[in-house]
Amino acid sequence: MQISAKLRLATIAAATTAVMSTATLFGANAQETYRIGYAISKTGPAAPGAATSTIPNYEMWVKEINDAGGLQVGDKKLPIEVVEYDDRSSSEEAVRAIERLINQDKVDFILSPWGTGLNLAVAPILDRAGYAHLAGTAVTDKAPQLAKRWTNSYWLLGTGEQYAVELAKFLEGLKADGKINDKVAMIAVADGFGIELSKAGREALEDRDFDLVYDKTYPLGSQDLATIVNDIKALGADTFVAFSYPPGTLGLTEQSRVLDFNPKVFYAGVGTAFPLYKNRFGDNAEGVVSLGGASEDDPKIADYIKRHVEFAEREPDRWASIVNWATLQSLQQAIERAGTTDREAINAELAKGGFDTILGTYKPGDQTFWQVGQWQNGKFVGLAPTDMEGAAELVFPKPEWKAAQ
């Protein structure tokens, strides 16, 4: 009895020592590198989004730079060293991980987490510590105020309002051409994103004399979307707008196909521009409209997509990934232009903008990317703003659904 008790204590002591010493080893610091830190959701509800839009881009960016010998800082080549944590999709974990990156790991630059909530949680800390914040995957109507409040923060995907307004403008054009009637059926996911877009969409559509014949929300994670589609089918709307999240986007598309609900304009939300949408629906993706878009005729974009496929063995999404990549390109150029690892100098370069990226001449936070796009021949092309270079013509009306694959 006595022996076994001692043994237990010894086991605990040994286990603790092992864990602690491994921790110290991992914290060891190599010289002559540029240290980049990030905390991202590898587990929890935010993990699928992070794995689609953010993590592959971060990893590919680091690999490409290190394969080329590192960042050109002054007359030295500095390889990038990465310190990464899992914020487990929790605000509190994200806050602590960022504090750890700043105070313990003392990294040179911090890349943003995934999602509106997590980016907002870490923004004040980054600002206080003088780190720039390239918030890659936050959509918030407060974006302009936030950029003022935290001077080194950049809200890359802008406001929910801009997507809804751009869509309303686009639909107004179709209505003026007599292609669609004034009836719109709109649904939104009951989450920050869906509520913001539907609020802005409601105003923008009503301002343009559209009649919202259906205007409801569905709970996040709802499985029962058939009823919604059935209700809407009877209303005679030429336009269906869903400000949905990936599970809902897939569910609504599937139900519409099954119930043969085929409006002239079929708009679905986040997830439509994801490669998995095309993989799942194949030819039935043709003609579906959503937010985002990519000019795949542009050699830079085409090259980016090709490299992404080679690196991650899947395509990037056609919205946040592209904006995130342009921003990572900007960051590399800002560091190289500053010619030093000094944070203030790099922040100043970031603020100047004028970077050469896949989105052309770009400054993080510019909203110079497609707000409305459409699947056409297996590519998710940009439609609006219609005055942007390379704007595609809308495939109209949406082709009939084909039988399931």
Place this chain on the structure above:
Amino acid sequence: MSMLKPDFIKPVGLGAVIFAALAFMPTLVDSYYMSLAISVVSFAILATAWSMFSGPTRYISLATVVFFGIGAYTVAVLGEVLPFPLVLVCAGLAGTVIALLVGFSTLRLAGVYFVIFTFGLTELVRQVVSWYEVNVTREMGRYVFLDITQNDIYWQLLALFAVLLVTGFILGRSRLGFALRIIGEDETVAKHCGIDVTRVKVALFVLSALFMTLTGAIMAPRWTYIDPVIAFNPMLSFQVVIMALLGGPRRLLGPLLGVIPLTLLFEVLTASFPNHFSILLGCVFMVIVYLLPGGVVGLYEKYRAPKKRVLATDQNAEPGGNAA
């Protein structure tokens, strides 16, 4: 009357000295250690408050995050309208009202029904808040822009923890605390002793909920942005239960013995093995259950007082007994 006895003054005085010393922590360490300290103190409050009710009554409540979230939401709604101390008062009131409603409607339930109900309550409250935001305010997600620094949050939590410990200490020596222990041992016996069982349980439930609500309210300014998924994350309830059970829920300082090692362990695992956190955590829990079935307090009692145990006729005697 018993308040002036030395056995009251001595521990309270010692506690006061320790807390006064802890208040100087922000001048000694950087903000990373402060964020860790905030984590420890907030879980210490939640686990101790949880044990205050669940320890003696043996009702396993999974509603911790309900009250925590209500506190956080009150700050999100009123934070920019009222001065912060008043916001805390409102949060306390909201938590108390909900706890009273929940308490009177459910504490007649026993055993597993209560566990399931409290778990469902989290989802219920989350959906009600979501419904309200979607249909009434049409804004999902709220912003908390308050000039409250990390150190302010730490001091507030520390003060709240001190109040909680004093409350728990007094409670352990009061008639109410005694009544609770009898209920925990045998509810039928308690009824026959003339104890109004439901009222005693509700009183304790409300008191425990009040501290949870205030913790949520104090923590909210740390996150800037709050939506129902962030505020009512059921993981928190489970973490609190695990910490309290590891420490030992039947003593006032027991939960603290679970909170400190587990918070530090979470931190080491997160920092060193970001890609293997969940699997390592699972292994650690298995080790804990195997090596420390009685919690840290159980271990302490086993090695500290073996002679007392021999004298006691029942090996499974109530371990909270010599706390008084």
